[in-house]
Amino acid sequence: MTEEKMRFEAEVSRLLDIVVHSLYSNKDIFLRELISNASDACDKLRYEAIAKPELLAGDAEFKVRLLTDNVRNVLTIADNGIGMNKADLIDNLGTIANSGTAKFLDAVSKSDNAKDVDLIGQFGVGFYSAFMVASQVDVLSKKAGEDQAWKWSSDGKGEYTVAEAEMEGHGTQITLHLTDEFKEFTEEYRLRHIVKTYSDHIGIPVVLMKADGDETLNEASALWTRPKSEVTDEQYKEFYKHNSHAFDDPWKTIHYQAEGAIEYTGLLYLPTMRPFDLYDPQRKGHLKLYVRKVFITEGADELLPPWLRFVSGVVDSQDLPLNVSREMLQHNPVLTKIKNGLTKKVLSELETAAKKDGEGFDKFWETFGSVVKEGLYEDQSNRDRILKIAKFRSTKGDGWTTLAEYVERMKEGQKAIYYISGEDIDALKRSPQLEGFAAKGIEVLLLTDPVDEFWMPSVGQFEEKDFKSVTRGGADLNDVKSDDNEDSKDEKKDDTASDASLDALIASIKIALGTGVKDVRESDRLTSSACCLIADEMGMDLRMERLMKQHNRVDEISPRILEINPKHSLIKKLSDVAIKDAKAPILHDAALLLLDQARILEGEALPDPVSFARRLDLIMEKGLGA
């Protein structure tokens, strides 16, 4: 028998090192991981056997068997699932096949403290957890439909061997040579307890092989097929962890039976924590499709819209044919109906939570709101319902607000729902474009998710009120009734540069800036800043355009409108100069400085910082009377 010696991929060695050096304080979970893999292997064979029943070779009673030997200190976990051939063993147990594990390593390497349990808690390292309790692991496996069995062995220290082997039937037997410290895992009571705690929901029997007769340790009926009243919270939680490869607790568990035209059982979970790969385009969801308890596929886009991709669980259909292939799932009318049903169910659960559990819902929104908002432009049929539960930050207080609450607070004469968007809440709050709104007591929504730039233009309205960016077009603030003290301020005409002098200043700024700006005009939205940039009414929103530029979706930022504040003392002084001498050299430098200042306020890079610095020096020198 030839034995091949191979080295683990470097990443696996690193992973093993972390696992062995006590990643999880709770060692019991190695058994959950191995039983979970065994049950997945049985699910896979059950599915393959639909088309090729001969793969079962007469062994259709799927089960996981636990064998112990407390003299040799050995625990074996055996299944009659799909099995692995030589290539599978090398691919699955010698490299990082699982993208989640690769991400895990990535995250650990970025963390200062490799024992950062919160971070690590989000990941499962599956098979490799066996090395937490064993000094050597042997995997004997035969793939269903093949004749040759293989044995994989390793002490987890950098190398493993693969050799031809003998084995009856197909499946996988994982033998753990336990270290003395973990002798307890050959004790029947320990295994009974662990299986009950972590693997009770597994749909196939987990059987402890004993001298005095075998004992099935788990319930062995798929959890979702049991009546709700017979499932405990703990069991729901464990199933969530197993099914979703998650380590948090679910925020909501939705277990229901859909009856009528289409019959299916849904067991859906809304997580508490954001899965680390939620924005990874390669990510597969964790909603599994079963047809009458036979596993068909996982993470099918046909089951849930992308804006609900954080939902995990199981859907078991009565109406699909058992031999449905994964390819046949696309455009399948039954599946489309199930998808609509699941979406409505989750939405109504969210609506109820928004009404009855404000705090819980706010936390959910904080974690998943940016994903749910994708539904506002992707899912026309549910747009209105999503818009009603959507929450926003605003210039009123630090909490969240709904659009309905915003509308209730709108000022007399205010026609639009105002918003400003950008990357950072605090920077947004300081935007000069907000000054006039603040002075009139008008609330402005503060949007910081990139997705906001996409749904805003396509949704356009809420309760017939237009959404309007405060960085685009006219502010229309004159129609809104001011708070009393502000009215009197407005009336103080001598506070403002005269029309004629302001016109002269605007004309000279326009000449100085040329095509660098689209227009220069008087602002009604500024109170304390001298100037700001605004996008054209018809143009793209300032921040939207910047975002598109970052993603190379537009080549050039288009010229903006420079608004100047006629009440600002600098503008007044410049206006006085302009009316006396339109060609005064200071006006040219001042125009360029004002534009650069407005760019800085926008958080934009200056096109020519050297000239900016030179001009600033010059003006400072003049100020010092040099």
Ligand SMILES: Nc1ncnc2c1ncn2[C@@H]1O[C@H](COP(=O)(O)OP(=O)(O)OP(=O)(O)O)[C@@H](O)[C@H]1O
């Ligand atoms: N008992 C088994 N029978 C057949 N294949 C198995 C078995 N155990 C593991 N494998 C294979 O090895 C792969 C790696 O297993 P591992 O537990 O490391 O990751 P995983 O199960 O894919 O993901 P996770 O650990 O996040 O649940 C599995 O995807 C599977 O293909």
